[in-house]
Amino acid sequence: ETGVTQTPRHLVMGMTNKKSLKCEQHLGHNAMYWYKQSAKKPLELMFVYNFKEQTENNSVPSRFSPECPNSSHLFLHLHTLQPEDSALYLCASSLYRGTTEAFFGQGTRLTVV
């Protein structure tokens, strides 16, 4: 285990549903990230939080809404998603934003129907 825990592991939701993905780490890290991994594609960075402040939003549609209430927890709120949003969503954390080692969670496999 990497010390980064994501829940749920699997999620099936309709296009009109609202759901949330949760990530937590107790590694004492200050930076947390959301990535999207689609089949046969490189990981795509979605959001970065550094010391609880969002420092990066890679042109992610507003139907994805991140929340970082403290440095140990990160959420991704989902609403009115599209079938093409189906993917593996990975959370990661690192001691600091940038050059330090990143540890990934197991991911949430999201299917939008």
Place this chain on the structure above:
Amino acid sequence: KNQVEQSPQSLIILEGKNCTLQCNYTVSPFSNLRWYKQDTGRGPVSLTIMTFSENTKSNGRYTATLDADTKQSSLHITASQLSDSASYICVVNAFMQGGKLIFGQGTELSVKP
């Protein structure tokens, strides 16, 4: 064109054999280069991390090399095991992009008995 290109896209080898995976990158300058192993449906796990000044780094049966002049890295797996079947991802930490991680698309390795 992605800044980190991996080859081959997929590889099948017999248990006990060695193999080498390639990574070519254009990211410059960079802070470090990492190799991750990702089992199906799980998050990536770090294998090695090398700074720009390092040429080689080993982790058990995994040995990574780095040639910063030619902007190439390789991951050599010795005496492969069935559990080595996974996707191997090369990641470059872009120094001039705020430490952003640039991911390759991965090499899918399958080890057969």
